[in-house]
Amino acid sequence: MPARQGTTTLGEFIRAQRQTANLSLRQLSALAQVSNPYLSQVERGVHQPSVRVLRGIAEALDVSAETLLVQAGLLSNVSPPDAATAEAIMVDPRLTPAQRRALLGVYRSYVEAEPDDARLAEAVPRHDPPGTQRPRQTRRTSA
Secondary structure, three states: OOOOHHHHHHHHHHHHHHHHOOOOHHHHHHHHOOOHHHHHHHHOOOOOOOHHHHHHHHHHHOOOHHHHHHHOOOOOOOOOHHHHHHHHHHHOOOOOHHHHHHHHHHHHHHHHOOOOOHHHHHHOOOOOOOOOOOOOOOOOOOO
16 A cells, blocks of 8 residues: 555654654654554554554654644644744754753743733834834933
8 A cells, every 4th residue: 555645754754853863763662652663664654643653752752742743634734833933943953852842942932922011012122124213212210
């Protein structure tokens, strides 16, 4: 039976993440609690894993389950713009798993925080188009 396009892409993605994490196939299969031959077949695109298996693999690779579900075609890739940033962090081979977790934690804390205070909103720098000027704020002095 030929592999579907989505499963081959998913398998390639899992393999790349496994190699980036410096895990052998055997180590990842133990961490994800799936058999070594089955994981090998998933990586080659022979099988499409269940959501339960994908969650186990995601946890073992320290990637979000959402990322794997999108790769598997089980979730729409039409996601918030921050999903692309999170995925870029997760696939960057220069980062260690600990660095990925830290970056994602900081990133998510910023994008999930909604300023409920106008002073917080003002503290966020705006990017004005070149050649435009902001009105200068005048300081009040106490008399």
